[in-house]
Amino acid sequence: MILGVGTDLANIDRIAGTLERFGDRFRNRVFTEIEQAKAERRLDTVGTYAKRWAAKEACSKALGTGLRMGISWKDMAVSNLRTGQPIMHVTGWAAQRLQEMTPEGHEAIIHVTLTDDHPWAQAFVVIEARPIAAMPG
Numbered sequence: 001m002i003l004g005v006g007t008d009l010a011n012i013d014r015i016a017g018t019l020e021r022f023g024d025r026f027r028n029r030v031f032t033e034i035e036q037a038k039a040e041r042r043l044d045t046v047g048t049y050a051k052r053w054a055a056k057e058a059c060s061k062a063l064g065t066g067l068r069m070g071i072s073w074k075d076m077a078v079s080n081l082r083t084g085q086p087i088m089h090v091t092g093w094a095a096q097r098l099q100e101m102t103p104e105g106h107e108a109i110i111h112v113t114l115t116d117d118h119p120w121a122q123a124f125v126v127i128e129a130r131p132i133a134a135m136p137g
């Protein structure tokens with residue numbers, strides 16, 4: 001069953017402006033080390049940050065919270081499988097919220113997909129609950 005969906009469109013030029021203005025303060029507040037490492041070693045550094053920004057916004061919508069004051073952005077983090085497919089990890093408040101919205105006997109799976117085409121970066125997040133197979137005996 002689907003527990004939540006979220007989407008976001010981020011303006012890459014706006015993210016570029018924020019990076020220029022706030023530098024490491026913005027980077028370290030919003031992005032994990034894995035996210036920063038991926039963005040900084042790419043030619044399209046800003047586009048990579050913008051996709052991950054969109055993913056965090058989309059995830060907060062799928063979690064039903066939106067981005068409230070005081071929440072940690074780094075508790076919603078994107079990494080990539082070897083195939084390039086993005087995956088979303090949640091920790092802290094986001095993991096707690098995910099647990100609260102997951103019905104008993106189910107596990108939650110977060111699906112995320114990203115794309116960008118300057119000046120836009122887009123993310124969709126779908127949260128699925130799958131029944132956990134009953135233990136035999």
Ligand SMILES: CC(C)(COP(=O)(O)OP(=O)(O)OC[C@H]1O[C@@H](n2cnc3c(N)ncnc32)[C@H](O)[C@@H]1OP(=O)(O)O)[C@@H](O)C(=O)NCCC(=O)NCCS
Nearest residue numbers: 047048051078079080082083084085086113114115116117
């Ligand atoms: C996946 C692919 C279609 C992306 O197309 P694109 O036009 O270059 O880029 P888009 O902006 O639309 O999408 C990029 C995002 O797609 C996602 N993506 C990449 N590979 C993916 C895959 N195998 N499955 C699902 N999503 C994937 C990533 O999130 C990526 O953004 P990120 O690297 O910043 O996380 C293209 O890279 C492709 O065909 N790759 C397959 C071949 C390949 O390069 N494999 C290398 C690893 S074996």
